[in-house]
Amino acid sequence: MAALDQTQVKEGVDQETVDAVREVGGAYKYGWATDIEMDYAPKGLTTDIVRLISEKNEEPQWMLDWRLQAYDRWLTKEEPNWAMVDYPEIDFQDQYYYARPKSMDVKPKSLDEVDPKLLATYEKLGIPLKEQMILAGVEGAENAPAEGRKVAVDAVFDSVSLGTTFQAELAAAGVIFCSISEAIREHPELVKKYLGTVVPVSDNFYATLNSAVFSDGSFVYIPPGVRCPMELSTYFRINAENTGQFERTLIIADKGSYVSYLEGCTAPARDIAQLHAAVVEIIIEEDAEVKYSTVQNWYPGDENGKGGIYNFVTKRADCRGDRSKVMWTQVETGSAVTWKYPSCILRGDDSQGEFYSIAITNNYQQADTGTKMVHLGKNTKSRIVSKGICAGHAQNTYRGLVSMHPKAKNARNYTQCDSLLIGGNCGAHTVPYIEVKNNSARVEHEATTSKVDEDQLFYCRSRGMNEEEAVALVVNGFCKDVLQALPMEFAMEAQQLVAISLEGSVG
Amino acid sequence: MALPNLKQTATEARLSTLSMPSVGCLTEARQAALSRVQTLGLPGRRDEYWKYTRPDTLVQAEAPGAVVFQHDEAPMFDGFDRLKIVFVDGVFDPEASDDLKLEGVQIDRLADIADQDIHWIKDLYGVLEARGQSPVARPLAALNTAFAHDGVAIRVTGKPSKPINLIYVHKSEKSDVMLHHVIRVETGAEATILENGPAASRLNKCIEIDVADNAALHLICAQGRDHERRAASHMFARLGKESVFKSFTLTVNGVLTRNESVVELLGDDAVVHLAGACVGDGDFHHDDTVFITHDAVNCESRQVFKKVLRNGATGVFQGKILVKDKAQKTDGYQISQALMLDDDSQFLAKPELEIYADDVACSHGSTSGAIDDEALFYLRSRGVPHNEATDLLTLAFLAEAVEEIADQDIAASIVDRLENWLIRRH
Numbered sequence: 035m036a037a038l039d040q041t042q043v044k045e046g047v048d049q050e051t052v053d054a055v056r057e058v059g060g061a062y063k064y065g066w067a068t069d070i071e072m073d074y075a076p077k078g079l080t081t082d083i084v085r086l087i088s089e090k091n092e093e094p095q096w097m098l099d100w101r102l103q104a105y106d107r108w109l110t111k112e113e114p115n116w117a118m119v120d121y122p123e124i125d126f127q128d129q130y131y132y133a134r135p136k137s138m139d140v141k142p143k144s145l146d147e148v149d150p151k152l153l154a155t156y157e158k159l160g161i162p163l164k165e166q167m168i169l170a171g172v173e174g175a176e177n178a179p180a181e182g183r184k185v186a187v188d189a190v191f192d193s194v195s196l197g198t199t200f201q202a203e204l205a206a207a208g209v210i211f212c213s214i215s216e217a218i219r220e221h222p223e224l225v226k227k228y229l230g231t232v233v234p235v236s237d238n239f240y241a242t243l244n245s246a247v248f249s250d251g252s253f254v255y256i257p258p259g260v261r262c263p264m265e266l267s268t269y270f271r272i273n274a275e276n277t278g279q280f281e282r283t284l285i286i287a288d289k290g291s292y293v294s295y296l297e298g299c300t301a302p303a304r305d306i307a308q309l310h311a312a313v314v315e316i317i318i319e320e321d322a323e324v325k326y327s328t329v330q331n332w333y334p335g336d337e338n339g340k341g342g343i344y345n346f347v348t349k350r351a352d353c354r355g356d357r358s359k360v361m362w363t364q365v366e367t368g369s370a371v372t373w374k375y376p377s378c379i380l381r382g383d384d385s386q387g388e389f390y391s392i393a394i395t396n397n398y399q400q401a402d403t404g405t406k407m408v409h410l411g412k413n414t415k416s417r418i419v420s421k422g423i424c425a426g427h428a429q430n431t432y433r434g435l436v437s438m439h440p441k442a443k444n445a446r447n448y449t450q451c452d453s454l455l456i457g458g459n460c461g462a463h464t465v466p467y468i469e470v471k472n473n474s475a476r477v478e479h480e481a482t483t484s485k486v487d488e489d490q491l492f493y494c495r496s497r498g499m500n501e502e503e504a505v506a507l508v509v510n511g512f513c514k515d516v517l518q519a520l521p522m523e524f525a526m527e528a529q530q531l532v533a534i535s536l537e538g539s540v541g
Numbered sequence: 542m543a544l545p546n547l548k549q550t551a552t553e554a555r556l557s558t559l560s561m562p563s564v565g566c567l568t569e570a571r572q573a574a575l576s577r578v579q580t581l582g583l584p585g586r587r588d589e590y591w592k593y594t595r596p597d598t599l600v601q602a603e604a605p606g607a608v609v610f611q612h613d614e615a616p617m618f619d620g621f622d623r624l625k626i627v628f629v630d631g632v633f634d635p636e637a638s639d640d641l642k643l644e645g646v647q648i649d650r651l652a653d654i655a656d657q658d659i660h661w662i663k664d665l666y667g668v669l670e671a672r673g674q675s676p677v678a679r680p681l682a683a684l685n686t687a688f689a690h691d692g693v694a695i696r697v698t699g700k701p702s703k704p705i706n707l708i709y710v711h712k713s714e715k716s717d718v719m720l721h722h723v724i725r726v727e728t729g730a731e732a733t734i735l736e737n738g739p740a741a742s743r744l745n746k747c748i749e750i751d752v753a754d755n756a757a758l759h760l761i762c763a764q765g766r767d768h769e770r771r772a773a774s775h776m777f778a779r780l781g782k783e784s785v786f787k788s789f790t791l792t793v794n795g796v797l798t799r800n801e802s803v804v805e806l807l808g809d810d811a812v813v814h815l816a817g818a819c820v821g822d823g824d825f826h827h828d829d830t831v832f833i834t835h836d837a838v839n840c841e842s843r844q845v846f847k848k849v850l851r852n853g854a855t856g857v858f859q860g861k862i863l864v865k866d867k868a869q870k871t872d873g874y875q876i877s878q879a880l881m882l883d884d885d886s887q888f889l890a891k892p893e894l895e896i897y898a899d900d901v902a903c904s905h906g907s908t909s910g911a912i913d914d915e916a917l918f919y920l921r922s923r924g925v926p927h928n929e930a931t932d933l934l935t936l937a938f939l940a941e942a943v944e945e946i947a948d949q950d951i952a953a954s955i956v957d958r959l960e961n962w963l964i965r966r967h
Binding site: 116118440453455456457458459460461462463464465466467468469470471472473474475476477478479480481482 | 589866869879881882883884886887888889890891892893894895896897898899900901902903904905906907908909910911
């Protein structure tokens, strides 16, 4: 962190604090690339490419038909342009849609057989692919009970899943956790029953694209009455150049089950922007609960806005059963452009949806993100807490919909979206849609925009913090509502990310 | 870019029924407005800005008829000392109007200034409307600039002793009217303008307001009670340094109302307050669409919009505060609330913020729901009958908007109307 290196350390500030801040404050930490031989499908998107992806994944005919149908739909669709983001036109024919490390040619039987170079990549990222290890860098985790600190990981590298940890232990509990390509082969009845039922093939331009070309992703099935014995997690890494990543995640929480799912992602720093278009579908049956947490840390581009990931994601949870519950928590710090609206369809009576979001944009990043809460059932409840932080030349938009249908008697929504602007060259925007169609529904929406409170900053400065540290602390306070909803492993990482993204934005 | 076919056809159909008044000094402005309409096309159902209100009947070539509603309420603002300017079905009525002379104000009928070359009018007519077409198109306002047959130009140079009252009488069931007013409040001047009446079966009204440095304008409008009337009105205002502009609109009934307010704060320390109270039932559809641009330092904007809805009525609020990068120290506030007295009504809102300056305090809130059961229970337990208790709580709900009216007597007369509406529905 250049600014910190030049900062004179004041008396009374201990070196440890300064070191810790310096540690988290560097430039994008995950910008290195793994030098590895790759197999690419030819550039561009045609039916042949769709067939090739399906073939590489050894898919049955029904899956290929599904993809081809999606591809035909995609050709008729137009790219959406309503979001407050601005980027050069994407040439969808100038991308690779499939990239796989050569060493994955013969599918490894277990993670032990995976190319050490790939394993080293995850180790460097702090993601343990060995079952005895816990997530790196989590302070205090060693004191947590052994059961509580286990996290099963599905590691997705470019277009393929390298493997999934703790599969045996999870299987003993009846939980299925594997890559979606494996699920298509091993559990076709479940995939057929649920795939595309929450995000239909023709939902939107990017979802349709994903339906045609998704290469891998994670599949989770929690059987009735099971509380998943550990946190599940997928770590997405884009490594190859000019390659889009299109992952598909399908989570099914059957009656009375519970699962907490974490998602993380990073990519190397490259000059040319890369495309990421994912679809996440969650089905929640009666009395089941799903927590879905994301720390999105894709490469955001450099300080002049060069490069970065274009992140166009469709995420939706369908609370089908009565008393079902979903909680989305997201910390969005990466990506050059973010277009993402994790949504809740509250179909079951008494079902609940929650959305907690921190979106941090710096330099030339643009984020247009929010949620949709569609209340269909009686006594449904939703809560939206969104915090947008904007620095540099970035633009940050909250866009959301709260819809109370006529039959959603006694439904409740509370929305709070706040924005914080740091510096005078950025923009914070709020675009909520509120549709209330019955009078027993109660909707409250609040939004504020302000700058970092000067009194709070002064207080921190008078206690000997330098300006940057003080801003990070105030911002952390501003974000507390959201950070508290994150699982422990993520809360730590997220707090560090909040500090990173603000680097150099003061003054 | 060529317009979509449907839009093109609808726009041409509407234009074919209209003829442009041949007036000298405004001809250029009218021609320019016509070409804006042709480029933008009239609003269609698929336009995002018309997501919650169907523009069809406002756009279609022939206006749907509207029965003139007979009621026994005294005309609004009766008994107030004011200067009356009366339009009957959109045409100025000199007999019913007062002599257009009042110290501190100069009032001209637009139709009369044709062959004169009045600079301030030329500098305003169609000018603010044209500015207001970006970033969101408002083609019905451009249509009005091109084809409005009547209206007044009011230039306030001092502090007139009484308000000016524009009265819109609706007589013919088939009336289809476009009115266009321009108002300039000169530096340091101050005036109150009142408007009331349904005006026509279909009204397209456009007001352009220029409030100069240190000037103040109060605008209070009561849209008439005719059940079947339709209205699309646009108000474009531009505010100079340390100026104040306050507007309040009361809407009772009307099958379709779309009120667009577009305000630009261009001088430092300017203040704008926009408020509205509307009550309606049945096929009542009321849309408040507001766009406020802060483009100067230390300005204040405040929007307070309240809607009471019942028997399937629809309330719409689209409000936006845009703070440009130099508009530091902006204080922006926006609240939109709906009280739904039964289960069939709906409230659709889109309260937006777009902010490019870092030292600002902007907040917006939007709520909707039924009458608070606990408050109702409290009043009932104190012996207040159910209907009265409901009315009391409804009036309390509307009070925040009515309180935006500075003149106590006018505010009281507005509350009277609201009370009457509630009592009529017992």
